[in-house]
Amino acid sequence: MDNNIYWLWFTNIKGLGYRRRRFLLETFLSPEAIFLLEDRVLLDFLESNRMGAAGLEEELKRSKQNLAAVERYHGGLLEQGIRTLSLEDPEYPRELREIHAPPHVLYLRGTWPKADLRVGIVGSRRSTQYGRQTARILGKELAKRGVCVVSGMAVGIDGEAHWGALEGGGETVAVLGSGVLECYPPSNRNLMERIIGQGAVLSEEPVHAKPVPGLFPKRNRIISGLCRGLVVVEAAHKSGSLITAHDALEQGRDVFAVPGRWNDAQSEGANRLIQAGAKMVLGVEDILEELGIGAGKQGENSEKIEKTLDEREKMVYSCMSLEPIFLDRILSITGLQIGDLMLCLMQLELKALVEALPNRYYVRCP
Template sequence: MAVTAWGARDGLVALHQIQGVGWHTIDALLRAGWDPARPLEASGHALERVQWRRKEVPGSIRKKWTAPFVRKVQEELARRTIQTLTVWDDDYPDRLRELPQPPWVLYLKGDPSLLTHPCLAVVGTRKPTSYGKQATAKLAAETASRGWTIVSGLAAGIDGEAHRAVLQRGGRTAAVLGCGVDVVYPKHHRSLYEQLVAEGVVLSEAPPGVAPRPGLFPQRNRIISGLSHGVLVVEAAERSGSLITADCGMEQGREVFAVPGPITSSQSMGSNRLIQQGAKCVLTSVDILEEFPHIPELPREDIREEEPEELSEEESQVFRFFEEGPLSLEELTTCAGIPLGDLHRLLLALQVKKRLRQLPGARFERV
């Protein structure tokens, strides 16, 4: 009887990192009798029984998939503190396992136990309005306070706002990447990525080191919705990538929710259309949670709530001008009728008290 050279999951993870090997290759090899726990020759003619689309792939497998390579992959993952979950592991997320094509391997940095909690996907435009940012922060934080994990894609815009709002309050959040789990994309989210690794979890189906490319993002989107009980779209244009995640959710039998927006806003056109097509219109987190009566109601968690500092009468007067959205310094000077020196002082005070933030071009908006 042949001696097992390595564990089946180790063999699977190593094969998954060979260039040209994707979901269908692994599926075809397993159907052809490949045994990931034993040397290639022990699986007979498994490679010959597969109909290869790319003729160079079987040669790459023969050359690379060896005992030293399997060991090297495991050592490198351990050195870089990258964890793996395979579809054969007991702690692999059950909701992902239900998919027609569940990821064979997930790579993770952070706390994988966050994926065992009920999850809500929150997605939207990369160019949100002030209204979209506020709605995202409110709904994500409220849902997280009930013990849910907020899942998103670390993209600029709504994704980043959702992760940030939950982390600021000590809640649970998970980021699914369209690149290797060790690759920061977009680059300006490095500090957010590092905070997610430290306090949340970052995961990817792509092997470590894989750069972002367009074809990986639809695959990423199916994981975002697949992990989740529902998908919330906050703001989305008519041709937004967020709608792909919503479509994935519908195909997977997930609940789809959308935040209504102004009919004059191009950023809300796609989310408003979703509501027309049957997505549930969401005004508060209760609108989301009431759709899951089968999930035991979780006690409200004591996540951090920052008490806003009181505003002076002058500060309150300026703050009210931002109810409708961002304003430039020039616009504010015109409508407020306050001397420029006093206005600078008040804007600085409102930023220190975390009521306003400055945007490029000397524009300001509510936090």
């Protein structure tokens, strides 16, 4: 019988939590060996090692009798394009296998990335435009360098990092705090389908598991565990992204953070990470250099852009950044007349270099 059947049986025994499963695997080595044990032997073994076996006897008996149903369930998963990767599977990510508490089974939709190097990008759901654009640029530039971008598919920073990777023509992996057949948030349905087509969506939870709060801290260790490095873009003082950063440090991963304004609550967590020793990210080159990847000619695009602009457009463009700037501020910096400035901004918009925002704000396009 396919080993995946035994793994699915083992990880879906009600009342047999992760700690007891790990203890049994360390002793008996495989779910198949555990399945072949007599129920009484298994229960006595747990009791004698103070692991507790209350309420398991009936569940063990019932689950073993229903192994054929587990086999049918596995077949149904395959028909829906869902694969299972167990700890024994050669395709199970090596980096994840080495963490303190690796998932015993992963459910996966899509194709596992070919890229050997993976970097996580996480951050606030209540992100600013600056944070979202930064995440998108980092995701795009890393993907163009052949780096797989890993995140959690949440609104805000996570979603933008995925979109950036997709725009960069690279691979991306979304680790869910729900089952892989549950899209959360529902507004990211299109993003989820794009990720499945250009990477993978995965979870350790049963495929129909709903996104409840307790599952998100659990999934954070998987995001960091899959990666060589983790980048935090905008995180409040008590953010889930800081839990992921803590997991990354415990797993021996490189931790990066994008700085923000000192008085911005959404950047307090990231700023404090830098204060505590995280690598400051001022551009994708900082990540590539730390991970030992050649940064290449990162300035080429800027040079090409500069050649397409006249002197006034260059002056206006140089005022712009990923943070919105008020029209009056641009007037003050450049000293241009309002008519000349509006003409320059219109030309920059037509060249897809600048975007006009509500209330007379402008921002540089990523």
